Amino acid sequence: MDPSIVPEPAREAEIIENISEVLEIVKNKSTKNARLVLVSKTKPVSDIIAALKTNQLHYGENYIPNEIRWHYIGRLQSNKCKILASIPNLWAVETIDSAEKAKKMNDAWSAAGHGRPLNIFVQVNTSNEPNKGGVEQDLLESTCISIKDSCPDLNLLGLMTIGSVESSGMIPNPDFLKMLKLRDECSKALGSELELSMGMSNDYEHALEVGSNNVRVGSKIFGSRALKQ
């Protein structure tokens, strides 16, 4: 849920008032400290965001939109694989950063029994920043081969990078150029053509021009975010 979706003020006030009325009744009438489940089904996300302002965290839905294709783009911790694998419409994990984690993701996805492979991108640390996720460039090819050999329930769709802030201001972007080269080398080694996931709000146009297959655009569409997510 994106907190930068801003509900219309009158609607927000209405929802908040309705919740506080119901909460008041629940509080006064219940002898069990009853839980209030807000049934948000069929309502727009902006209504839920308005409701969240009351700090109510229980929501009822009878319909999980399965046409949404989720891309996991956060740092992947091994202990998150199982939770991720339980998401029915998880479409891709873009942040695989080692063969070991790929194997964990493969096994969790396999155990969850989706009956289709999970797309993954191997994240590459193109800028060699120590605090940035991703496989080191000289380990990339062997990592991809290892994943292809040992992860039958993963579909290695391509390579992903979050380029450095400095590179994102440059044309040509040196991180993108590295990715083009790495993609060609790995595709050759694997015998199948890999995609590239690169380009964010500041540099997606350039990324598209040099051949990115997948751009990840947030603030350009939804507005700026608070610094720490």
Ligand SMILES: *Cc1c(COP(=O)(O)O)cnc(C)c1O
């Ligand atoms: C829709 C629904 C509700 C909420 O019904 P309202 O009359 O709108 O409060 C509650 N429980 C279930 C199972 C529902 O499908």
